[in-house]
Amino acid sequence: MAQLPLAGIRVLDFTWVLAGPVATRILAALGAEVIKVERKSGYIAPRTGVHGDLNRDKLSIALNMSAPGAIEVAHRVVKISDLVIDNFSARVMRQWRMDYESLVKIKPDIICLSMSGFGHTGPRADYVSFGPTLQAFTGFTLNMADEKGRPAGFSYSYSDSAAGYTGAMAALFALWHRRRTGRGQFIDFAQFEGLVSLVGPSMLDMTANARPQRPQGWRSQEGPAAPHGAYRCRPRGDDDDRWLVIAARTHEEWTRLVRALGSPAWASQPQFATLYMRMRNRGELDAHIGRWTAGQQAEAAMSTLQSAGVPAGLIANAQDCCALDPQLAERGFWPALSLPEGGETKVCGIPFKLSGTPVGVRRHSSIAGESNDYVFGDLLGLSRGERDDLIEKKILWP
């Protein structure tokens, strides 16, 4: 079997919540050995659900960083690692002497990736933040207002997912640089700046055109389009939260759409004759389209329009994505992992395939401390007695 791209790379993972774990789960899928540093408490995080999905493919050590002597033990793990990742605010790793300046002395080619909220410099370096607050502070929450003008934004931490893939990418850049030059480095990734970079054209519209940015609603963000919107469809059983997105830009897409709707009389009215006219009269146009979708199941309407070559997609919920989507199923995007306790769980795959290397999900997540013997025994060569001594000193959890 082909060697995985990151075979032989070891990652010491101090991340928590979401953004960091997303980054390290990507590195694990590419073949890195990811060792998650965790605290052990009465609560045992399951191998299923959000936590299991985020931490699949990772090992776990239960190391109490606040115990005297723990830092020396952590430093020994650093010496056999290539990359240390955290997503604390800037000061935490410094307090533990796990910052780049400390670690480079004991492992000269170490790479440290910090994924803090606001970065290690600047007036807000020490701010506490989470995905929702970063989204609010950036402008997603206000500029994604609903039709009534109420702030909405994402009801989840898109910020964490985005910071996760940006962080993984940054780690890969540094690993590639080290392969070519032999040198490690410190990467100061501010999640806030990652988010700002995701509204690039709006930023240029502000800095070059000095134009205030208003919520865009369902107007197309990639060139004029009409119709372009979310249209309510017929309920599925007792679920009336069914919607279809339709996006027609070109003249061809419009004529195909009209034909797919059965060439209704309204569509040949002059106020819909050109794209410009359709945009001017979008309210009326949307009402016509909405009357059609109201009598259609979202899946069937999507299929009708796609068969005619019109861009359309149902607004998929978790069940649509995870259980009913034939495309995601066919591509094996929800791999099943067997669990040591019995049974299995499905998780989210990696969104690309390599033609020659089987990257992707391989095994379930680890319970906190599950890899203590492997890491401290097999890798560091500590005897059973030495490990018991660390447990005695409350540095390791049993």
Add this chain to the structure above:
Amino acid sequence: MEQSVFAGLRVLDLTDQKGSLCGRILADMGADVIKVEPPGGDSARRIGPFLDDAPHPDRSLFFWFYNLNKRSLTLDLTSSKGIEVFDRLARSADLVIESSAPGRLRELGLGWDHLHEINPALILCSIAPFGQTGPRRNYQADDSVLAALGGMTYVCGYPGETPVRPLGLQAYHSGCYYAVIGIVAALFARDHDGAGQWVDLSIQEATVSAVEHLPGRYFGENDIPRRYGAMHWFRGFRVAKCRDGYVMHSISGDWNTLLEWARSDGQAEELAQPQWNEDGYRRANWERLYAILDEWVKDKNRDEMATRAQTLRLPYAAVRPLDELATDEQLAARGYFAEVEHPELGRTFRYPGAPILFGATPWRAYRRPPLIGEHTVEILGRELGMEAEELAVMSAEGVI
């Protein structure tokens, strides 16, 4: 200064707006990214906003953002001469990125088998709405369709009402970041065995990957997350109206600190009752909890509120309009913006710059986005060694 991460990496970028960010990121990291545009230019050049609202293929701010640091070559890939030239370019390239419909490249005679044969070390990255395989591979989609089928849109907005459209083409962005990851993975793999690979990226899959809770909630708890307005699904954060705007509440920080603060304002007495000490109770009774907190902050000033919260280490935030980013002091202090000169316009523009600060490897904007075909002669003539006369003929025939 150390050399850039991808110095010496030669990239042919055939993408339109779906995939352009991928090449932009590689170019920022030092790769030589050649945008291969059809005569008339990449379709993204026709997408606004435009500089001073004057539509023109060289004034699209949309194109500018996604194509900073690239060079541009025009080439008609529907002509046999165009294919011949592309073949020559591909022989010395490390990477081809494309976002055309699945099968289109093969129709042109530039499929993976062909590229792999003429240059076994070449990596091909295909960024497609649904990937290269599967029953929906030929579905038509823009970003809004992909955000919908990728599960992102359903959970944006208020319960029972029209879902809110995500801002900023996040389906494409998720696709492009993951494409870069796939490309670097392929570079590592090539380092092992010398062979290039085909990276098959699905934008829909990248989009689902970026909705934090959907798969875990569905597979783990059989739960279908809905829309919760301006509240985070785990109920730890919600937007509240204050005197001069909005703030974001957080009950994810230290509860006693928050409670003491509210009570020191003479508010939220009800929350002193012992049942509120329990996190589970608070999340279960979120409607009452946020109603009390909303009452507390309604006459407060947004920025004072957020600043005070930070001194207490509570993760509250000002809910700001996008406009405030342009003058944001944190971005300015960290040198986030890049001043990029456009000599043909006699102006300099502030671009969103480096989202990542590398200690050893720079991420720095240095070259404004290319005009259509700006580097055609430089690349085909000087670098590929084609004669002036041949270029003149190709130009007359509309190939370049």
